Every structure is written in structure tokens, then in C-alpha cells.
Amino acid sequence: MKQLTLHHPSGEFVALMALLMCMVALSIDAVLPGLGPMASDLNVSNSNDIQLVVAIVYAGMAVGQLIYGFLADAKGRKVAISLGILIFVLGSLVALFSDNLEMMLLGRFMQGLGAAGPRTITLAIIRDQYKGNEMARVLSLVMTIFIISPVIAPLIGQGILWLFGWRQIFIFLLGLASIAWLWFWLRQPETLAVEDRVPFSVKETLRNLRRMVNEHAAVYYVIALGFIFGAFIGFLNTVQPVLQGIYKMGAAFPLLFATLTISFAAASYLNSRLVMRFGTKRLALSAAVMVVLLSSVMYLITFLLQGVPPLWGLMIYLGVTLFFVGLQFGNLNAMAMEPFGHIAGTASAVIGNVSTLLAVVSGTLVGQLFDATVLPLVAGFGVLASGAALFIHRANVIHSQRPVKIVKS
Template identity: 45%
Template sequence: MPERCPSKPISYTEQVILFALMTSLIALSIDAMLPALAAIEADLMITDPNGRQYIVVSLFAGLALGFFIFGPISDSMGRKGPIYVGFGIFMVGCLLSIFSTSFEVMLVGRFLQGLGAAAPRVISIAIIRDQFEGRAMARFMSLVMTVFILVPVLAPGMGQIMIMVLDWRAIFWAMFILGVITSFWFALRQVETLPAPKRSHFSVSRIRLSIAEILTNRTSFGFTILAGFVFSSFLVYLSTAQQIFQDQYGVGDLFPVYFGALALAVGGASFTNSALVMKLGMRNLVRTALWALSALSAVYLVVALLTAGQPPLWSLMIYLLFLFFCLGILFGNVNAMAMEPMGHIAGIASAVVSSISTVQSVIIGTLIAQTYDGTILPLVSGFFGLGLVSLVVFYVTDRKSSPAPSP
């Protein structure tokens, strides 16, 4: 990978776009595949009706391990080198998935995709923390999310077109090409933000002590667990979206339109958050979003029960649009709050926060998604229950946090 100093420093806007593209490897690996799940299920002879969900879940399992590996390494070797390794693993995973002829090989390829994509995801957070803190960090992450949201808006449609014109394997070729382009852009334009004098010696004892510091810091640990509960509900949606829209409601080729509309709600919330967070602070926004999410889910759970889990599609879309706006407020703020006290160990902290929350979401989200029974009751119940638990975690963490000025 070429390593050179850019002729002129990367601008704030270019860095936002670059980091959004780096983060989008994960989104593209998930969202572009959703319209293809039924085709993959038939081609690879998956017999379990909910088995296709593991094509999504296996990627998150790789992410969880990758987060934990690449974060500490970036504190010792610098930020850029480990990201190159991650890009390479991601591309190998793409190739393995392209040439897979069995469900098991597909899952290995998906796991490697997640393992590799974890590097640009977790280390980009460390790079951001190297340069920003507090509300400025939350604002930058919200802007990244705003640009990034174009991927889940467009990816399902791209996947749908590829299935119609070519086949599902072409989707993995698109992921591979994006990985190549992004890796070279990063190499040529992004400077190293952790110079050698600031790097830490890699040792198991240091990692253990750093993990202990994060786990015993009430703010970091509390908001890490909160992030896990929030993302668990989102993972339930990602795992069941294709079944709900195409199998249950029969939207067919219009699935990308519905999926993209909901992604736009997250993007709109992220853009709104980037403006409001500097005025209102992260805690106020998180508190409001959690209450709104829980209240909306409580009301719609009643609607779902009264319709035996088959409410009109238009009502489901209205509910999810408002719900996803709340999630867009939560995503950037909760992670920034978990990272706020850990600037001195940003790499390991980013790894631990991301790894714990991802493992938590994979376990909880998979258990809920596997209960899908042809109705939306598991989805809405999951959002409601996880919303209430998240509120409890928020208030316990906020009450016990040190009485520093609210970020």
C-alpha cells in the first residue's frame, strides 16, 4: 500500500466523506445483501426458514472479534498499518463469498468480511478521538453518519438491480472494488494521527489494565452497555427486514424503496444531531430519544397485538420512520459518550466499546430475530423491551457519573 504525505492536508469535509466511506464497508456488506438473501438461500440450499439471518449475523460475529484485535494493535503500531491489514482481510472474505458453493463457506467468507471491516471502523473512531473530543467529536461522528447513510439508502437498490441483471455474486464483487478504492484513498490522503512517541508498547498486561479501566469507569461501561441494547434492536430489524417486507408484506422489488426510506430517517436524524448536539448536549438528546423510542414502541405494540401482528404496511412505515429518527440521534451520541473519558487509550477503548456492544447485540439481536413467526410482534416487542432496558441503563449511568459539566 503506498505511504506518502499528501501534497496538502486533508480537509474537514474530505475527511468526513472518507471516514463515511470507510464505515460504509459494513453497511454495504449488510444492506446490499438483503434483497439477495432469498436467492442465496435457494442457491446454497439453506433449509431453515430463518437460516438466512445467519448471513447477516456471521458478519457481526467477525466484527466483534475484529474490533477487539485491531483497536489495541493501533495503539502500538499506529493507526494506518492495521487498517491496511483489515482491508486485505475484507477483500479475502469477499472473494471467498463470491466463489462459495456451500452455506458453510459463505458464512466463513462473511465472518472474514466482518473481521476485516472492523479495522477501518474501529480505528477510524480512534483517529477521530485523536483529533476531537466531547461535543466536537459527536458533531464529526454525526456528519460522518449523515454522509454514510447514503449507502443503506442506495445499497439495497443496487443489490436488487445486480440480482436482476447478473446474480447475487456480483454484489460481492462490488464490495471488493469499493474496498480497493477506499484503501487507496485512505493511504494517499489520511495522515497518521498517532506518531511514534505517543504509541504504547504492546503487551497483554497493558491491554488487561486498559480493559479493566474501561470496565470500571461508570460512564464508559454504562454507555457501552447502552450502545449494545440500542444496536440489538437495530440488528433485529436488519436480520428480519427482508422477511418482513418481501415475505410478509409482499412488496417484491420495491423492498429497496422501503428500506431506503427508513435509512433516510436515520440520516436526517444524524444531520439534525450534528447541529443540536453543540447547543443541547449529548445527554439531553440521548434521554429524549430513548423516551420517544420507548413510548412509540409501547403504542405500536398495542396496535400490533390488536391486528394479530399484521398491521397495515403504511402504519408500520410511519412507526419505523419515527423510530429510526430516534436511533439516528442515539448512534453517534452514545458511542461518543462511552469514548469521552478514554482519550488517553483511544485505540483500546474504541476496540472494547465496539466489541462489547457488538457481542451484546449479536447475542440479543439473534435470539429475538430467531423468534420471527411471520408477524411483526417480535420486532416491535424487541424495540419496546430494549428501549425500556436502555432507559434504565441510561439513568443508572447518568446518576452515577462524575459531576463534571454535561457534555
């Protein structure tokens, strides 16, 4: 097998991979400050419906994850990423010229469908070129930049909103995607040799899917991942109306949002150390239980305060809760992937698709329950984390009863 290996990654390569991975985060978080004016201009009668502009991106991404993995293995990495960026650009144009909510949602779905390509295949490009410690080093550098994107994206969006208007945010995304594609196409060589490409097989895919369904513990971890991801999407759906609507934070919203995402990012960074001490199973379950406990206490306090706690109290609650949510993403993904050995490509695509679709449904429900109080947001964290904890516990019990069976092709 022909393997293209670069032992010393350049700063350009790291920056390019980080930019490609950031497209989903940028397309979501940069738009958040403009949701209010967008709802007004698009004549959205139900204020909660504008939240769909966030959730529909994840729905598109869920569908795209199934497509690009197979395409990249059959036709090469550059074709898959280029197709994804093209769809993202077309979606940005549809969103830019939208004059109603339906057209906007179509554009946003296309953005998610397109962004799934670079988001998914970037990892494959890195894996093609690096192994072992060197691969871990490259991923760490890329993820360091990736983690920063949710912090700065709302600030960029707010700045564009101040100077121009919400439509120009989509011009920014359109321009950024175009630059990313040109940079990628001119500077990044194909990393999957022709002789290593694998034609898509329906029969083999169905056989692998049956293997996955029969691994009950992995299925439970996927469901748990969907629930905890749904709580995060519920947060994204409601954080703007909560901070700008209830607390009248206005232009300060991006700074408050950045503060909260730093907590989430810190959890992702610290998880690599904590997991070596406590283990993935114990850490994921404990983190889910902590979200349940924190949310139960916060719900009671918020209820007694007629649904609107002090801003400082809400920020502390959300910061700590997002920290424990952040501890679960990597661990649940790892545990769900653990049994699938040589079908990792298919498994990764299916796990991403199922967990994201479940998250979109549950997170959208949390958003639609918004009633000008903080109660639905807190309840969403508590209820969905409870579901996650139950499925994690059940999966852990199965693991304790028998060793993990590694699925081979």
C-alpha cells in the same frame, strides 16, 4: 511529537475516508435484497437462519475492533487498514464461492473482521491530521457521505440482483475493496510517526480494563448502547422478510428501506443541535422511553390485527422509531467514553467490542423469533429499548450523585 497537519482537506481525502468508513454499511445493506435467492441457492432449511448472514458481520466487526486499535498504535495506520482490507477481500471470496450456509457465514464473519480495520482506523487518521473545528469540519463532510451509504447500498444490490444474481453482489464488494486499498495505499501517507508509536502492553491494557469496569455509570451506558444497537440489528435481520415476505414488496424493497434509513440519518444530523438544548443524558433517556411507548402501542394494534398491520402504518411506526433510535447512538457512545480521558483508544475499542457483541446476541434473538408477523420486530424494539432506558436511568442517577472522574494514564 511529530504531527502531520493538513489545514485544507482535499475532496479526494474526504471521499477516500468516507469510502473506507462505508465498507461495513455497504457489505450489509447491499446484500439485503439478495437474502431470499441466497437462502434458496444455499439450501437453507429454516428461513430465519439466513438472517445470520447479517448479524455475523457485526460479530466479526466486534472482534476486529479490539485488534486494529492496538495494531494501528504499534505499527501505523496504513498497516492496520491494509490488513483489514486484505481480510475483507478474502472473506468476500469465501462468500462468493459458498455452497452452504456455514461457508457463507465464515465469509461474512471475515468481511466483518476485515471491515473493522478501515471503519475504526479512519477516525484515527483524521484525528492525526486535524484538530478542533477543522477536525469537526472534516468529520462532518465524511459523515455526510457515510450517511448516504445505507440509502443507496440496497439499490445497488437490487440492481446487481436484477442483472446478474446475488453472487455478483460479492464481486462488487470485492472490486470496491480492491479499489479502496489501491487508492489508499498509493495516495494516503502514513499519519503516525515512528517515534509516536506505542508498543502493545498486556499489563497496561489489563490496568486500563480494571479502570473501565470500576466506572459503573460508563458500564451501564455501554450495556444500554448494546441493547439499542441490538434493536437496530433485529430490524436489519427482519426488515427483508417482513417487507418482501409478508407485504410482497419485491423489487420495491430497496426504496422502502432507503426511506427508513433517511429517518435514521436525519436523527444523527439533528442530534448535534438537540443535544445542545437538552443534554446527552436527558435526550438519550427520553428517546429510549419514546421507543418503548411507540412500540407498546404498536404491539397492541398489531396484535389486534393478527400480527400484520397496514403497510403504511408499519412504515410510519418504523420511521419514527428509527428516528428515536438514531438519537441514542452518538449520545450513548459519548457518555460511555466521557470518563476515560487519556485511555480513549483502549476505551473506544472495548466499548465497541462489548456493545456490538451484546447487540449481535440480542438482535439475532429478535430475528430468530420471526414468525411471519410483525410482532417479534415490534416486541424487539420495545423490550430492548426498555432495557436501555433502565440502564440509562441508573447511570444518570450515578452521575447526579457524584461528578465524573476523569481517568488518566
